[in-house]
Amino acid sequence: MxxxxxxxxxxxxxxxxxxxxxxxxxxxxxxxxxxxxxxxxxxxxxxxxxxxxxxxxxxxxxxxxxxxxxxxxxxxxxxxxxxxxxxxxxxxxxxxxxxxxxxxxxxxxxxxxxxxxxxxxxxxxxxxxxxxxxxxxxxxGLAEQAALARILDTLDTTIRQTEAIIEKLKLVKQGLLHDLLTRGIDANGELRPPQSQAPHLYKHSPLGWIPVEWSAGPLSDSLDGRPKNGYSPQAAGRWTGSQMLGLGCLTPDGFRARQLKDAPVDDVLLRSALLSNGDFLISRANTRDLVGLVGIYRDVGTPCYYPDLMMRLSPSTKTSAAFLEVVLGSPSVRRQIQASASGTSSSMVKISSLTVMNLSVAIPDAQEQNRILDTLAAATAHINGETQFIETQRKIKLGLSDDLLTGRVRVTELLETLGA
Structure with a gap:
């Protein structure tokens, strides 16, 4: 001791x-x-x-x-x-x-x-x-207790301040997303001025005012064919070398490789639901808040299949899965999905392929899509950087708490090391 x-x-x-x-x-x-x-x-x-x-x-x-x-x-x-x-x-x-x-x-x-x-x-x-x-x-000694607590409090303050920064950045990104999907980015890399300031740059559409260069219409205009449902056989219950996605793999933040199930090895119907890296998925059943979540599948390291409660969409040459993920995750399209979902159960409602194809969307040309995606990626990278920083601070605090609160590292020694 x-x-x-x-x-x-x-x-x-x-x-x-x-x-x-x-x-x-x-x-x-x-x-x-x-x-x-x-x-x-x-x-x-x-x-x-x-x-x-x-x-x-x-x-x-x-x-x-x-x-x-x-x-x-x-x-x-x-x-x-x-x-x-x-x-x-x-x-x-x-x-x-x-x-x-x-x-x-x-x-x-x-x-x-x-x-x-x-x-x-x-x-x-x-x-x-x-x-x-x-x-x-x-x-x-109360003095040593107080000095020890002050060090840990400093880390707590840094963590709280970073959490506040992350929340502000998320709000800024939400506002930026709205501007990007209603005003877009012109050839000079700048947000177009609002419609009230430059009405000649906009035209009216079912979604409201959009840039004159954009096209507005049903999502089917941006798809290559109809959405295709997956397949859901009974899970194998043991490791078979291939897996199936669970509904929870589609989140408000996109695809996440979680809730994976072991796929059976002898069901030929699974072949039609085999996923390829980059496939674009949308859930067709869930609670009203979660139905219609979208995500881009990323290889999980084994053959993987998508379930019957998801649909696979094939973007046309006019757009990309990455841009459709942004559009279909936007508040205006989410409201359309939730309003169109049918079902009497509060725990499960559904959307059809026809619902998805009839969603109203506004699409710029491919070059402007890329400019929008690059701008959003920079905002996301900023948030991810702060998130990584806060995780590092939490790990530092965890280790430092263990050292200081057991006396393994004396607070006086630490202060001397830090030059205090």
Whole structure:
């Protein structure tokens, strides 16, 4: 054990106060917000409030530590101001000899181990008494605890700032996509001015104003033949050397090689569904939000087939699979697909090949298509670069947390190494 450190457990590091059991008779539109798991994980804004009075142990202030011990295991620092804490959440009050931010990082690191030991297959939870079973070593000095926490906080700040940058870049890309598919890029490599500023550059179409050089019409004008359904035999249940795509391979971000199934070896009907690298696919059944997702198949390293719930489209010489992927994934075409999908089940609706062929699209010439694709690729590369950076920072933090929170690397040594 490092000099000046002691062995203890999570239970001894603080007091874990369970939230209040709010129910509908307490709910109000006025008063302080009631904080549930959805609010600390960011999946939902504040829904209910409570205007009455409760013991201060149930009250939150910015900076308080919250440990979600049931359902979703997580540790956060609350930054939403005064609020009330709901049940199934602990407010963690540090012991006198424990620095608050240091305790936050200790608990955060411990969540992964807790997740493995959590009870219940569908509703995970950690009992308060079990916290004493999670052993930790900590520095006795508050100054060393605080210095250690500051280093990890610096990485957290970098990660949060990069996450914010990525969200802004995604919004910028959405706006850019709208401009590219309505205004396009002229021969000089510039976005055309808006129709309101240069009406002579545009013509009216079923999709609204589009550049005069573009053609507007049904998607069938840009396809070589009708869409073709795949084939879905029963999976082999063992490795056969060939695979079939699952419906989840088509995502809002395009093709992803996931949910692959083992294909049978003796079904001759599979031949018609054999994929080639670069094939363009669209889902013909899913929920209304996901039906009609598109993607370009990329070789998975084995012979691979597409299922009956997908269609294969063959772009004509007027366009490319890459450009059609952008067009069919755009909000205006997605709305057409969702409006045309049929079915009474909320979990599964379908589109037909006729629906796909009748989708209204606007298509520029091949050169302008390439300019549009190049512009989008640059925006995507920027987002991917920031995403790669944030993944690197997370890995650095994971390794550094393990070193610092076990005392394997002393914070004083690290500061000396960094020249601090």
């Amino acid at each position: 490092p000099t000046g450190w002691i062995r203890t457990n999570l239970a001894a590091l603080g007091e874990y106060v369970n939230g209040f059991a709010f129910n509908e008779r307490y709910w109000s539109k006025a008063g302080l917000p009631i904080v549930r798991i959805a609010q600390i994980t960011g999946t939902q804004d504040v829904v209910d409030r409570f205007a009455g009075r409760l013991p201060s142990s149930y009250r939150l202030e910015s900076g308080d530590l919250i440990f979600s011990w049931s359902g979703t295991l997580a540790v956060v620092r609350w930054q939403g101001g005064a609020a009330w804490l709901n049940q199934h959440l602990f407010k963690v009050i540090p012991a006198r000899a424990v620095e608050r931010l240091y305790l936050f990082h200790i608990l955060q690191k411990s969540v992964a181990e807790m997740d493995k030991r959590a009870h219940g297959s569908t509703m995970k939870h950690i009992k308060r008494g079990e916290l004493s079973e999670f052993a930790v070593v900590i520095p006795e």
